[in-house]
Amino acid sequence: MSEQASSINPGQQGASEAEYGATYYSNYWGGGGPYERNERWLKFFGEVADGIIRDLHPTSVFDAGCAMGFLVEELHKRGVEAWGADISEYAISQVHESIAGYCRVASLTEPPGRRFDLITCIEVLEHVPPAEADQAIANLCGATDRLLLSTTPGDFGEPTHLNVQPPEWWAAKFAEHGFMRDLERDLSYLSPWAALYTRQEEPRAETVRRYDRAWWRLRREVSEVRESLLHSQERLAELEAGGGIGSRPDLLVELDQRNEEILKLRDLLIGKDAELGAAKGRAAAFEAQVMQRVNIKNQVYSKVPFLGTLSGLVRRLLATRH
Amino acid sequence: MSPRFSIITPVYETPPAVLRKMIRSVLHQSFQDWELCLVDDCSQAAGVHEILEAATSEDPRIRVAHRSDNGGIVVASNDALAMAGGEFVALLDHDDLLHPDALAHVANALDLNPEADYAYTDEDKVNPAGRHVHPFFKPDWSPERLRTQMYTCHLSVLRRSLVEEVGGFDPEFEGSQDWDLILRVTERARAIVHVPRVLYHWRILETSAAAAADAKPWAFEAGARAVQAHCDRTGFPAKVEMDPEDPGVLHLQPRLERQPLVSILIPTAGQAREVRFKPAVLVVNCVRSIVERSSYENYEIVVIFDDAIQPVILQELRDIAGDRLRLVRFTGPFDFSAKINLGALRSEGEQLLLLNDDIEVTTPEWIERMVMYSDSHRVGAVGGRLVWGDTRLQHVGVGFEEGLPNHTYRGYDGDFRGYANAVLIARDVLAVTGACLMTPRDVFEELGGLTTTLPVNFNDIDYCLKVHSSGRRIVYDPDLVLFHFESSTRDPVVEAWEVERMVDRWQQVAAVDPFGNPNMKHGLPRLSSHVSWARRRRPSLRRLRPAL
Structure with a gap:
């Protein structure tokens, strides 16, 4: 598989060292200081791990693009078996010793090798070149029934973001593999755009019903918000005009x-x-x-x-x- | 040494008996320091020359000049004025009579007011049979009244230096030349005194203006022009119009140069009452009439309401008045004064218009009319003519009797003209009702608004007396007509303590109403006045003032 992947994108393995070396992690990551094993990152991934365990009760987790394996580490601390893989040799070399055996260097174009209860893929897919994205998705979908995906829909500024796409683009890709977005799940503790895709063997009507239900709920929410905004504006205008009953400060x-x-x-x-x-x-x-x-x-x-x-x-x- | 009074009298074709009586009435003056300047305006009638010659030889104080041509009353009057050498000139017509004490009383009044530049007295008429009729008891100096009625007329005594300063009689206004002259003199006079005694007798002859209103239409027209000229000179923003049916009545039509913001303050409890036999919420009816009928543009309506009011009424008001409406919630027990004060503080108008919620607007120019007065110098309050639903009079200005306020002509028929047209002409008054009252905001704030010591009755009267004692005038406007749907059968309950408080405060100011007359009560001559008026025609001061 490795050979094949390399032939698709010959420069990838070598490029990964140049692109995702020590400099990358100390400068680019997240914008909130260097990406390294510190309290801030461990706390963040600790909370993500808590959320995952609370909502999804996974028995085994694979973190595709695990970088320095913080999520794997935090899941282990909470007694959940977790593995990770990343394209960056430097990142894997920085993995904490407690989970050293669970994280390895690998491209997403290679299948994970076994099935997992849950695969997480956090801010990774936008780094995969568009030509390899289909293969990566196919590999992920082949190894699990539940996939937690978070990929930025708008951050075009970073040079290593090779494939920034809107949510519906990813939804369509996963739908090709029979994965549907879980519309009820709130994953905002991870990122505003995080989504859980699950394998759904359901008739089209059911899908439409689920989507319509969500659409209707949102639509109502919007109209209510709009109304209350309008009301607020009126009150503001009243206050400014100095009229109204008992509206004076x-x-x-x-x-x-x-x-x-x-x-x-x-x-x-x-x-x-x-x-x-x-x-x-x-x-x-x-x-x-x-x-x-x-x-x-x-x-x-x-x-x-x-x-x-x-x-x-x-x-x-x-x-x-x- | 120049005399105190120069009586100026142009003579033209006077019947001999009448002329003799006129001269005799001057000769019989108890006050002796006078000269009589007679100018014969080229009379052709027999006897005139002889009588004048006889008079000059009888008394050296009588001086006569003869014109070689007929110049008319203005020219002849100016000739007489040129002859005059006295400190004051008194205007006497060739067919009228002076009361024997006329000059004595005027001299007394002028002695008491050294600054006075003009004095006038009450008058009556003498009919062809020689009987004294129609006494005219006048108010004290009322500039507003002089704008719509030549009420001071006879006897007029003017400081000669001031008459010369304004240039004497103006031929432009022949027929109303005395009105014009007195307007010009009073515009500059330092003080003006009124002697409330009948000291001049105006003879009714067939040809005299006193005989019939239609006798001299050109005189009325000249009067209107004289007032218009006065308005233009003094910057009073009005156009003078003669009443088409009643030439003696003038109307001042507002011609405002600017439209200051007017805040109409309406306190309400949301009461309903029968309006034209249909139940209606008064405040809604009132606001609707304002919005629908007012031609003025720059106004806001401030409704001060209690908690007890139904919300649906407020919504209806919003629907009617829209952006013009300002709602002010009032909490606390009933207090008309506090409500008005709160509304005034919560509004922004340069002029405040106090309005009861049982008023209905009929005159489209009602706000313009009030601004016309209220925006001018030294006016502190303006009111109008309020009528009940059956058009009977409710308010035409408030007079004072024995120190207490009294709605003059309340309940009289709507057609009633009042004593000497009092209902139909603009007048200065001591108070107007707070049911419809405009006052400038700066005056309102300076005077502390309506007094909260009188929360129910008399607060409007108290306010007007404050305005009066601050040296400002209060005006009644006859052409501002509003319906007032107060119950005409119900007299407001006035508590004894309210009367007491009024008396405590204003006894000194209101004891004598300057716009009344000692001979008047309730806006009409007292019954006893006829007796005293007749008795006083006999000379009384002759004994007090010995001949010089």
Whole structure:
């Protein structure tokens, strides 16, 4: 098989050393720092292994394109038998000693050699030249009934991404081998585009039903999301326009209260001023009345002689009586 | 030394008896410091010359000039003005009479107001039989009223220096030359005083303007032009139109240069009532009439509602008013003042229009009309003519009797013209109802809005008195007609404490309504006024002022 594969792509084995050597792994991988055996990568693959075991309960796993075998290692830690293969001799040389015997150098154009309960193929197929992709898929499909595939649909920037394809392209390829996407399975812990393909010996009607069910669910979801977005926009517009019932933020309410208090105080001030004016008017009127009486008294006193003395005597008499 | 008063009187074809009586009424003045400037406008009638000659020889204060041609009343009046040397000129027509104390009372009033440049008195008419009829008891100085009615007319006494400054009588307005002159004088006068006494007797002759409204149509037309010229001079944004059926009534049609944003504040509890015998939600009816009938463009409707209101009403309002609507939720117990204040704070208009929800708009230009006044100088509040569903009058301005407000002519027939056309002409008043009231926002905020110490009654009256005491004017507009569907059989319950609070605050200001008259009550002459008016025709001040 090795000979045959080489004849299909004579430069591949040699190229792999140039393309996927130490430099590649320390510079390119994932963009989040070098790809090496560190806590970050072990934690990530630990979580992936947890997810796989939780969702799929595999009895045996083959990680096609296992690089430094982190997933194989994490699966082993969790008691799941796992094997791996990678085209890069450098990567395989970096595999941890605990799983040294489980990982080997091999091209995907070679069949894995035995059957596995589950094959994982994580961010690998986009690296396989288009001419070899069919063979690789055929090999993978021949060795299992369940295949966990994650391959980027959009990262064209990396030079080693030789075959970046949209999800439906891969789905069609696998369908040729009787593998269908499991539409119910959520694999977002691995990547947004990860998918589980399983061998389905089902009539076409069943496939259509499954796909339609998923399509309908998504369609409803979209329309609901759109509606709620529209509602949010309306609320936003209402807030901006300042209208609507009780849609004002607290600050404006407080401002209103302050302004109301200012109005009240001004009114109170003007009111008190007016009251003062009214009181002054009453006082002036009273004073005028008093003055009038005083005038009358003075006139009377000036006209009647001795009235002042007389009234003084009367007052004194009254005082002595008491 | 120049006299205090120069009485100027153009003479033309005056019946001898009438002319003699006129001159005698001047000679009998208790106040002596006057001169009488008579200009004979080339009269041909027998007796005029002789009477004038006799008068000059009788008293040196009587001066006569003769024109060689007939120049008309304006030219003759200007000639008389040129002869005058007094501090003030008094306008006396050749067939009218002065009360013996006329000059004495005016002199007293001018002494009390040294800044006064113009004084006017009440007047009555003398019919051909010699009886005194139709006393005209006038309000104090009301610039708004003078724009639609020559109400000051007789007796007018003007500071001579100011008359000369404005250029005397203008032949352009012959027939209403006195209205034009007084408009031009009052535009510049520092102070204007009113003497509330009948001191001038206007004789009704067959040819006199007092006889019939149709006698001198050109005089009315000249009056309209004089007012138009006044509006143009002072920047009052209106076009003056004569009423087609009633030439004595002028209408001011708004010609606004700008349209400031108007916030219409409508507090509501969502009540329903019968409108034209059909049950209707008042606020919906009100907002619909605004949206459908208003020709003004730049306005918003602010509805201040309680929690108790049905949501369906609010939705209906949204459907009717669309983007113009602003809804403001009010929480707390019923408080008309607080509701209006909240609505004002939550709105943005330059002008605020307080409106009850039981109002229905009929005049398409109603907002323009109010802005016309409210946007001009020193006006603090504007109200209109409100009528009930059966077109009887509900509100034509508020007067004050013994310090308490009173809706003048409330319940009168819709056709009622009022005393001296009071319903049909624009007037300054002391208060207008808050059922429909426009006020500039800056004034509203400066005065503290509606008082929350009077949450139910009198808050609008209180507001108007605040406006008045801040030196601003309050205007009643007769051509702004709105329906008010308040129950005409129900009198609002006024609590004793509310009256008390009003009195406490405004006793001093409202004790005497400047736009009323001591001889008037409820907008009409008092019964007793006829007695006092007749009694006062007898001279009384002669004893107080000895001859000089």
